[in-house]
Amino acid sequence: MQCAEHPRIETNLTCGKCGKPICPKCLVQTPVGIRCKECANLKSLPTFQITTSYYLRAIGAGIGIGIICGLAWWALYLVLPFFFILRFFIAAGVGYAIGEVISISVNRKRGTGLAVIGGFSAALSFIIANVLPDPLSWTGLFSILFGLLVLAVTVVMAVLRLR
Numbered sequence: 001m002q003c004a005e006h007p008r009i010e011t012n013l014t015c016g017k018c019g020k021p022i023c024p025k026c027l028v029q030t031p032v033g034i035r036c037k038e039c040a041n042l043k044s045l046p047t048f049q050i051t052t053s054y055y056l057r058a059i060g061a062g063i064g065i066g067i068i069c070g071l072a073w074w075a076l077y078l079v080l081p082f083f084f085i086l087r088f089f090i091a092a093g094v095g096y097a098i099g100e101v102i103s104i105s106v107n108r109k110r111g112t113g114l115a116v117i118g119g120f121s122a123a124l125s126f127i128i129a130n131v132l133p134d135p136l137s138w139t140g141l142f143s144i145l146f147g148l149l150v151l152a153v154t155v156v157m158a159v160l161r162l163r
Contacts, residue, residue: 004036015039047110054106058114061105062098062121069094070128077129087150094129095122095154099161110162118158126151 003009003023011023016033028040043049073094080086098121106114130147 047108050106050109050111050113054109055113057105058102058117061102062117063124065098065101066121066124067128069097070125073125073129084146088153091150091153092157094125095157096161098122098125099158103162115159115162118162119155122154122158123151126154
């Protein structure tokens, strides 16, 4: 008997539901025995099934929270003195908040597309907080490299929350 998918491979295995001959490469182990791919009815987890409406919700929430967090971040920079370590903590908090709000807006779904939206929202927040109000403060090489490191912390926190 030859496998239905791979005719060059001999097999003695058959699907437990439809009886189609399957080889070890084709079989899917299920709680009720081995099945062919069609009978196993493989689906991704509901957490990772994201429709267009969820993406639109995530984009709207991402832009909104990105602007809000960017303005709050900028206000904190005006009030608090310039501490290097403090900027990392603020960046991590902003990234986490962005990821959490997007996650809540899409009913806790996860996926690469949502992580990309979270990363862009975090970058928007960074731009609003650091570049737009006072671009002259980013003149030195150290300031630019430090700013990129803070941006990386923000984006990574948002992406890890949605991945």
